[in-house]
Amino acid sequence: MRAREGDLIKTRDNVIFDVKGLVHPPDKIIAFPRYIPSQTGTRRKGKDLYGKVYNLAERFKYLQENAPNLIVHDPVFDENLCEVPVGAVKKRYDPVAKLASLRTSKRLEPLEKKAVRLAEDLKENAAIPWSAIGISGSVLVGLHTSKSDLDPIVYGVDACRKAYAALENLLQDGESRFKPYSRDGLRALFDFRSKDTIMTFEDFARVESRKAFQGMFEGVDYFVRFVKDWNEVHEQYGDVCYKNCGYAKITATVADDSEALFTPCTYKIENATVIEGARLEPILEIVSFRGRFCEQAQKGEAVTAQGKVERVTNMKTGKEHYRIILGNQPADYMVLSRS
Secondary structure, eight states, X not given: OOOOTTOEEEETTXXXXXXXXXXXXXXXXXXXXEEEEOTTOSEEETTEEEEEXXXXXHHHHHHHHHOGGGEEEETTTTEEEEEEXXXXXXXXXXXXXXXXXXXXXXXXXXXXXXXXXXXXXXXXHHTOXXXXXXXXXXXXXXXXXXXXXXXXXXXXXXXXXXXXXHHHXXXXXXXXXXXXXXXXXXXXXXXXXXXXXXXXHHHHHHHHXXXXXXXXETTEEEEOEEEOOGGGOOOOBTTEEEEEEEEEEEEEEEEEEEESSSSSEEEEEEEEEEEEEOOOSOEEEEEESSGGGTTOSOTTOEXXXXXXXXXXXXXXXXXXXXXXXXXXXXXXXXXXXXX
Protein backbone atom coordinates (compact mmCIF):
# COMPACT_ATOMS: atom_id res chain seq x y z
CA MET A 1 0.00 0.00 0.00
CA ARG A 2 1.29 3.44 -0.97
CA ALA A 3 -0.26 6.39 0.80
CA ARG A 4 0.54 10.08 0.50
CA GLU A 5 -0.43 13.56 1.62
CA GLY A 6 -4.16 14.08 1.08
CA ASP A 7 -5.10 10.40 1.48
CA LEU A 8 -7.03 9.20 4.51
CA ILE A 9 -6.86 5.70 5.96
CA LYS A 10 -9.18 3.74 8.23
CA THR A 11 -7.78 1.23 10.70
CA ARG A 12 -9.45 -1.97 11.85
CA ASP A 13 -10.84 -0.20 14.92
CA ASN A 14 -12.55 2.33 12.59
CA VAL A 15 -10.38 5.34 13.42
CA ILE A 16 -9.77 7.53 10.35
CA PHE A 17 -6.29 9.04 9.98
CA ASP A 18 -4.96 11.67 7.59
CA VAL A 19 -1.67 10.82 5.92
CA LYS A 20 1.29 13.16 6.31
CA GLY A 21 4.00 13.68 3.71
CA LEU A 22 5.32 11.48 0.94
CA VAL A 23 8.12 9.54 2.66
CA HIS A 24 7.15 6.71 4.99
CA PRO A 25 8.94 3.85 6.81
CA PRO A 26 8.74 0.34 5.33
CA ASP A 27 5.34 -1.24 6.00
CA LYS A 28 4.12 1.80 7.96
CA ILE A 29 2.25 5.03 7.16
CA ILE A 30 2.89 8.29 8.98
CA ALA A 31 -0.62 9.54 9.73
CA PHE A 32 -2.53 11.16 12.57
CA PRO A 33 -6.06 10.46 13.87
CA ARG A 34 -8.63 12.81 12.39
CA TYR A 35 -12.07 11.27 12.87
CA ILE A 36 -12.66 9.29 16.06
CA PRO A 37 -15.56 6.92 16.78
CA SER A 38 -17.59 8.66 19.49
CA GLN A 39 -21.06 8.11 20.97
CA THR A 40 -21.34 11.89 21.34
CA GLY A 41 -19.96 12.66 17.88
CA THR A 42 -21.76 15.03 15.52
CA ARG A 43 -20.73 13.30 12.29
CA ARG A 44 -22.47 10.18 11.07
CA LYS A 45 -21.32 7.44 8.72
CA GLY A 46 -23.97 4.75 8.43
CA LYS A 47 -24.72 3.71 12.00
CA ASP A 48 -21.43 5.08 13.35
CA LEU A 49 -20.92 8.47 15.00
CA TYR A 50 -17.59 10.29 14.79
CA GLY A 51 -15.93 13.26 16.40
CA LYS A 52 -13.17 15.30 14.77
CA VAL A 53 -9.77 15.88 16.36
CA TYR A 54 -8.12 19.12 15.27
CA ASN A 55 -4.72 20.11 16.61
CA LEU A 56 -1.62 18.00 17.08
CA ALA A 57 -1.78 18.05 20.89
CA GLU A 58 -5.32 16.66 20.83
CA ARG A 59 -4.27 13.95 18.41
CA PHE A 60 -1.36 12.82 20.59
CA LYS A 61 -3.61 12.88 23.67
CA TYR A 62 -6.07 10.59 21.91
CA LEU A 63 -3.25 8.23 20.89
CA GLN A 64 -1.75 8.13 24.37
CA GLU A 65 -5.12 7.17 25.83
CA ASN A 66 -6.31 4.79 23.11
CA ALA A 67 -3.45 3.59 20.90
CA PRO A 68 -0.07 4.31 22.56
CA ASN A 69 1.54 1.57 20.44
CA LEU A 70 1.20 3.82 17.38
CA ILE A 71 3.42 6.53 18.89
CA VAL A 72 6.96 5.80 17.68
CA HIS A 73 10.21 7.68 18.00
CA ASP A 74 11.28 7.56 14.38
CA PRO A 75 15.08 7.32 14.03
CA VAL A 76 15.17 8.91 10.57
CA PHE A 77 13.05 11.95 11.45
CA ASP A 78 14.20 12.06 15.13
CA GLU A 79 10.62 12.82 16.09
CA ASN A 80 7.76 11.20 17.96
CA LEU A 81 5.31 10.33 15.21
CA CYS A 82 2.16 8.32 14.75
CA GLU A 83 3.06 5.41 12.47
CA VAL A 84 0.25 3.09 11.43
CA PRO A 85 1.30 -0.43 10.36
CA VAL A 86 0.05 -1.19 6.85
CA GLY A 87 -1.42 -4.43 8.21
CA ALA A 88 -3.69 -2.42 10.52
CA VAL A 89 -5.23 -0.46 7.63
CA LYS A 90 -8.71 -1.59 6.59
CA LYS A 91 -9.21 1.02 3.85
CA ARG A 92 -7.34 3.76 2.02
CA TYR A 93 -9.46 6.64 0.78
CA ASP A 94 -8.26 7.89 -2.62
CA PRO A 95 -9.14 11.54 -3.40
CA VAL A 96 -9.05 11.03 -7.20
CA ALA A 97 -11.28 7.95 -7.05
CA LYS A 98 -13.70 9.74 -4.71
CA LEU A 99 -14.08 12.70 -7.04
CA ALA A 100 -14.62 10.36 -9.97
CA SER A 101 -17.42 8.59 -8.08
CA LEU A 102 -19.05 11.91 -7.15
CA ARG A 103 -18.99 13.02 -10.78
CA THR A 104 -21.01 9.96 -11.86
CA SER A 105 -23.35 9.77 -8.87
CA LYS A 106 -27.03 10.65 -9.32
CA ARG A 107 -27.59 11.33 -5.62
CA LEU A 108 -25.34 14.00 -4.15
CA GLU A 109 -25.67 16.14 -1.07
CA PRO A 110 -25.34 19.94 -1.51
CA LEU A 111 -21.70 20.07 -0.41
CA GLU A 112 -20.80 17.18 -2.70
CA LYS A 113 -22.40 19.00 -5.63
CA LYS A 114 -20.29 22.05 -4.86
CA ALA A 115 -17.16 19.89 -4.68
CA VAL A 116 -17.90 18.61 -8.20
CA ARG A 117 -18.61 22.10 -9.58
CA LEU A 118 -15.41 23.45 -8.02
CA ALA A 119 -13.38 20.63 -9.56
CA GLU A 120 -15.03 21.15 -12.96
CA ASP A 121 -14.26 24.88 -12.92
CA LEU A 122 -10.68 24.30 -11.83
CA LYS A 123 -10.06 21.51 -14.35
CA GLU A 124 -11.50 23.53 -17.23
CA ASN A 125 -9.63 26.74 -16.44
CA ALA A 126 -6.33 25.01 -15.69
CA ALA A 127 -6.59 22.54 -18.59
CA ILE A 128 -5.49 19.61 -16.42
CA PRO A 129 -6.68 15.98 -16.66
CA TRP A 130 -9.17 14.45 -14.23
CA SER A 131 -6.39 12.12 -13.07
CA ALA A 132 -4.63 15.15 -11.55
CA ILE A 133 -7.44 16.32 -9.29
CA GLY A 134 -9.25 14.86 -6.30
CA ILE A 135 -11.24 15.75 -3.20
CA SER A 136 -9.88 15.24 0.31
CA GLY A 137 -11.06 16.15 3.81
CA SER A 138 -14.46 15.29 5.26
CA VAL A 139 -16.09 14.87 1.83
CA LEU A 140 -13.57 12.14 0.98
CA VAL A 141 -14.74 9.95 3.86
CA GLY A 142 -18.40 10.99 3.87
CA LEU A 143 -18.24 12.73 7.24
CA HIS A 144 -18.98 16.29 6.15
CA THR A 145 -21.57 18.51 7.81
CA SER A 146 -23.42 21.60 6.63
CA LYS A 147 -20.54 23.66 8.02
CA SER A 148 -17.72 21.70 6.37
CA ASP A 149 -15.33 23.25 3.88
CA LEU A 150 -13.99 21.92 0.58
CA ASP A 151 -10.54 20.37 0.29
CA PRO A 152 -9.60 19.80 -3.37
CA ILE A 153 -6.18 18.37 -4.10
CA VAL A 154 -4.07 18.61 -7.26
CA TYR A 155 -1.25 16.18 -8.14
CA GLY A 156 1.89 16.68 -10.22
CA VAL A 157 4.20 19.68 -10.55
CA ASP A 158 2.91 20.80 -13.95
CA ALA A 159 -0.77 20.41 -13.06
CA CYS A 160 -0.23 22.17 -9.73
CA ARG A 161 1.36 25.21 -11.33
CA LYS A 162 -1.38 25.40 -13.96
CA ALA A 163 -4.07 25.08 -11.30
CA TYR A 164 -2.58 27.81 -9.13
CA ALA A 165 -2.31 30.19 -12.09
CA ALA A 166 -5.94 29.42 -12.95
CA LEU A 167 -7.01 30.15 -9.38
CA GLU A 168 -5.24 33.51 -9.47
CA ASN A 169 -7.22 34.41 -12.60
CA LEU A 170 -10.51 33.05 -11.24
CA LEU A 171 -10.23 35.12 -8.06
CA GLN A 172 -9.82 38.27 -10.15
CA ASP A 173 -12.79 37.43 -12.37
CA GLY A 174 -15.94 39.03 -11.00
CA GLU A 175 -18.09 36.45 -12.80
CA SER A 176 -16.25 33.50 -11.24
CA ARG A 177 -17.70 31.33 -8.48
CA PHE A 178 -14.35 31.61 -6.70
CA LYS A 179 -14.14 34.61 -4.35
CA PRO A 180 -11.20 35.90 -2.31
CA TYR A 181 -11.57 36.21 1.43
CA SER A 182 -13.01 39.47 2.68
CA ARG A 183 -11.43 41.15 5.69
CA ASP A 184 -14.08 39.47 7.87
CA GLY A 185 -13.34 36.14 6.19
CA LEU A 186 -9.65 36.50 6.96
CA ARG A 187 -10.54 37.35 10.56
CA ALA A 188 -12.60 34.16 10.87
CA LEU A 189 -9.76 32.13 9.36
CA PHE A 190 -7.31 33.78 11.75
CA ASP A 191 -9.50 32.99 14.75
CA PHE A 192 -9.52 29.33 13.73
CA ARG A 193 -5.82 29.05 12.84
CA SER A 194 -4.55 31.00 15.86
CA LYS A 195 -5.57 28.11 18.11
CA ASP A 196 -2.37 26.35 17.07
CA THR A 197 -0.36 28.91 15.08
CA ILE A 198 0.29 32.10 17.02
CA MET A 199 0.88 35.37 15.17
CA THR A 200 -0.71 38.81 14.97
CA PHE A 201 -3.73 39.34 12.73
CA GLU A 202 -1.89 41.99 10.68
CA ASP A 203 1.01 39.62 9.97
CA PHE A 204 -1.49 36.88 9.14
CA ALA A 205 -3.65 39.00 6.83
CA ARG A 206 -0.64 40.44 5.01
CA VAL A 207 0.34 36.99 3.75
CA GLU A 208 -2.96 35.10 3.61
CA SER A 209 -4.73 37.75 1.52
CA ARG A 210 -2.49 36.99 -1.47
CA LYS A 211 -2.82 33.18 -1.44
CA ALA A 212 -4.97 31.99 -4.33
CA PHE A 213 -5.36 28.41 -3.10
CA GLN A 214 -7.90 29.45 -0.47
CA GLY A 215 -11.07 31.50 -0.42
CA MET A 216 -14.80 31.00 -0.90
CA PHE A 217 -16.58 28.92 -3.54
CA GLU A 218 -20.34 29.41 -3.70
CA GLY A 219 -20.23 30.59 -0.11
CA VAL A 220 -18.14 27.68 1.19
CA ASP A 221 -14.53 27.89 2.34
CA TYR A 222 -12.08 26.05 0.10
CA PHE A 223 -8.41 25.15 0.53
CA VAL A 224 -6.60 23.53 -2.41
CA ARG A 225 -3.61 21.34 -1.56
CA PHE A 226 -0.84 20.76 -4.11
CA VAL A 227 1.11 17.49 -3.99
CA LYS A 228 3.87 16.09 -6.16
CA ASP A 229 3.13 12.92 -8.07
CA TRP A 230 4.84 9.66 -7.15
CA ASN A 231 7.34 9.82 -10.03
CA GLU A 232 8.41 13.29 -8.82
CA VAL A 233 9.30 12.12 -5.30
CA HIS A 234 12.92 10.97 -5.32
CA GLU A 235 13.66 10.70 -1.60
CA GLN A 236 13.23 7.26 -0.06
CA TYR A 237 12.95 6.62 3.67
CA GLY A 238 16.46 6.67 5.11
CA ASP A 239 18.13 8.51 2.20
CA VAL A 240 18.21 11.61 4.39
CA CYS A 241 18.35 11.68 8.18
CA TYR A 242 17.16 14.52 10.39
CA LYS A 243 18.42 15.39 13.88
CA ASN A 244 16.59 17.62 16.36
CA CYS A 245 18.98 20.43 17.31
CA GLY A 246 16.72 22.68 19.37
CA TYR A 247 14.55 25.68 18.66
CA ALA A 248 15.36 29.05 17.09
CA LYS A 249 14.05 32.31 15.73
CA ILE A 250 15.78 33.57 12.58
CA THR A 251 15.66 36.28 9.98
CA ALA A 252 16.53 35.39 6.39
CA THR A 253 15.90 36.18 2.73
CA VAL A 254 14.02 33.75 0.50
CA ALA A 255 16.42 32.71 -2.25
CA ASP A 256 14.16 30.17 -3.99
CA ASP A 257 10.40 29.75 -3.60
CA SER A 258 9.90 27.19 -6.37
CA GLU A 259 8.86 24.51 -3.84
CA ALA A 260 6.63 26.82 -1.78
CA LEU A 261 3.42 25.69 -3.47
CA PHE A 262 3.59 22.03 -2.53
CA THR A 263 2.81 20.14 0.65
CA PRO A 264 5.37 19.57 2.11
CA CYS A 265 6.70 23.04 1.21
CA THR A 266 10.33 24.21 1.14
CA TYR A 267 11.90 27.66 1.03
CA LYS A 268 15.60 27.93 0.19
CA ILE A 269 16.99 30.82 2.22
CA GLU A 270 20.14 32.92 2.41
CA ASN A 271 21.62 35.40 4.88
CA ALA A 272 20.05 33.50 7.78
CA THR A 273 20.71 35.14 11.14
CA VAL A 274 19.76 33.52 14.44
CA ILE A 275 17.96 36.00 16.69
CA GLU A 276 17.15 33.60 19.52
CA GLY A 277 17.89 29.96 20.29
CA ALA A 278 20.18 27.37 18.73
CA ARG A 279 22.99 29.15 16.88
CA LEU A 280 23.82 26.66 14.17
CA GLU A 281 24.87 27.14 10.58
CA PRO A 282 24.40 26.97 7.72
CA ILE A 283 20.59 27.20 7.97
CA LEU A 284 19.60 26.84 4.32
CA GLU A 285 15.91 25.95 4.37
CA ILE A 286 12.57 26.60 5.99
CA VAL A 287 10.17 23.68 5.56
CA SER A 288 6.70 22.61 6.68
CA PHE A 289 4.40 19.63 6.32
CA ARG A 290 1.38 21.87 6.93
CA GLY A 291 -0.52 23.40 4.04
CA ARG A 292 -1.04 26.67 5.89
CA PHE A 293 2.65 27.52 5.41
CA CYS A 294 2.55 27.11 1.60
CA GLU A 295 3.13 30.31 -0.43
CA GLN A 296 4.02 32.07 2.81
CA ALA A 297 6.77 34.16 1.18
CA GLN A 298 8.19 34.85 -2.26
CA LYS A 299 11.69 34.97 -3.68
CA GLY A 300 13.60 38.04 -2.53
CA GLU A 301 11.37 38.72 0.48
CA ALA A 302 12.82 39.04 3.97
CA VAL A 303 11.18 36.78 6.55
CA THR A 304 11.23 36.11 10.26
CA ALA A 305 10.64 32.49 11.22
CA GLN A 306 10.57 30.47 14.41
CA GLY A 307 10.59 26.71 14.69
CA LYS A 308 12.51 23.55 15.40
CA VAL A 309 16.08 23.40 14.06
CA GLU A 310 17.08 20.15 12.38
CA ARG A 311 20.41 18.95 11.05
CA VAL A 312 19.84 17.41 7.63
CA THR A 313 22.31 14.69 6.58
CA ASN A 314 22.33 13.17 3.10
CA MET A 315 23.29 9.58 3.84
CA LYS A 316 24.60 9.03 0.29
CA THR A 317 26.93 12.04 0.08
CA GLY A 318 27.48 12.84 3.74
CA LYS A 319 26.65 16.51 3.16
CA GLU A 320 24.99 18.35 6.03
CA HIS A 321 23.06 21.56 6.59
CA TYR A 322 20.41 22.88 8.96
CA ARG A 323 16.78 23.75 8.42
CA ILE A 324 13.89 25.30 10.32
CA ILE A 325 10.76 23.15 10.38
CA LEU A 326 7.39 24.80 11.02
CA GLY A 327 4.12 23.43 12.32
CA ASN A 328 4.91 21.19 15.28
CA GLN A 329 4.33 23.84 17.97
CA PRO A 330 1.80 26.70 18.30
CA ALA A 331 4.76 29.09 18.65
CA ASP A 332 6.02 28.16 15.16
CA TYR A 333 5.54 30.88 12.55
CA MET A 334 6.91 32.54 9.43
CA VAL A 335 6.00 36.12 8.59
CA LEU A 336 7.27 38.81 6.27
CA SER A 337 9.84 40.97 8.05
CA ARG A 338 8.74 44.53 8.62
CA SER A 339 10.98 47.05 6.87
